[in-house]
Amino acid sequence: METDVAKNLKEVLGNLPEGVQLVAISKFHPNEYIEAAYAAGQRIFGESREQELRLKAEQLPKDIQWHFIGHLQGNKVKSIAPYISMIESVDTFKLMKEINKQAEKNNRVIDILLELHVADEETKFGFSFEACRSMLAEALWKQMANIRIRGLMMMASNVEDENQIASEMNKAADFFDEVKRDYFADADYFSERSWGMSHDYQIAVKCRSTMVRVGTTIFGARVS
Numbered sequence: 001m002e003t004d005v006a007k008n009l010k011e012v013l014g015n016l017p018e019g020v021q022l023v024a025i026s027k028f029h030p031n032e033y034i035e036a037a038y039a040a041g042q043r044i045f046g047e048s049r050e051q052e053l054r055l056k057a058e059q060l061p062k063d064i065q066w067h068f069i070g071h072l073q074g075n076k077v078k079s080i081a082p083y084i085s086m087i088e089s090v091d092t093f094k095l096m097k098e099i100n101k102q103a104e105k106n107n108r109v110i111d112i113l114l115e116l117h118v119a120d121e122e123t124k125f126g127f128s129f130e131a132c133r134s135m136l137a138e139a140l141w142k143q144m145a146n147i148r149i150r151g152l153m154m155m156a157s158n159v160e161d162e163n164q165i166a167s168e169m170n171k172a173a174d175f176f177d178e179v180k181r182d183y184f185a186d187a188d189y190f191s192e193r194s195w196g197m198s199h200d201y202q203i204a205v206k207c208r209s210t211m212v213r214v215g216t217t218i219f220g221a222r223v224s
């Protein structure tokens, strides 16, 4: 292993203010990289593909908290439902329903984040602010006893311009306040703002992120 995972991890953690959690994004990286971060104390890891995650979850320590961060197809929910700690990338009402159904079958409550589409890139998934507002206003989600909406997630545009990145993150933070006020004022668990990746997590912590998702800076470039 060429990358000094423990050193990189320590550096990233050193840049995070208190109250900001690190999700170490281990997608495409082999188990030994995850084990190195685990040995250095990291417990929350993020993966974006169901099959890869399944193999890793089987082979690696059971106290790892796995976050799903990729685009999730409905038919894959069943396989991650028994053990997933949080699904960050919930981008449709239909997916929420499926997660609720599979969580119920497993007799558990699954924590989710609603993914917002804020960036100008068409390729990204997520609710627009408007779509998220109307989904929440419909109130059908309130009957889903086996999911718990913990907050919001987004990816800023992949651009150099730090002002644009900050502006998108601040819009998401303002939207968080709106949703909190309108639907979760009494719910302490609605508290997470997941934004910030390798290239922009230091901007994210200035834009009220509570959860950064950092891969490359810790594990090196992904192969594939």
Ligand SMILES: *Cc1c(COP(=O)(O)O)cnc(C)c1O
Residues within 6 Å of the ligand: 025, 027, 048, 069, 070, 155, 196, 197, 198, 199, 213, 214, 215, 216, 217
């Ligand atoms: C891959 C990925 C990350 C991590 O990206 P890095 O640039 O490697 O830090 C964060 N969030 C999501 C949704 C991702 O897919």
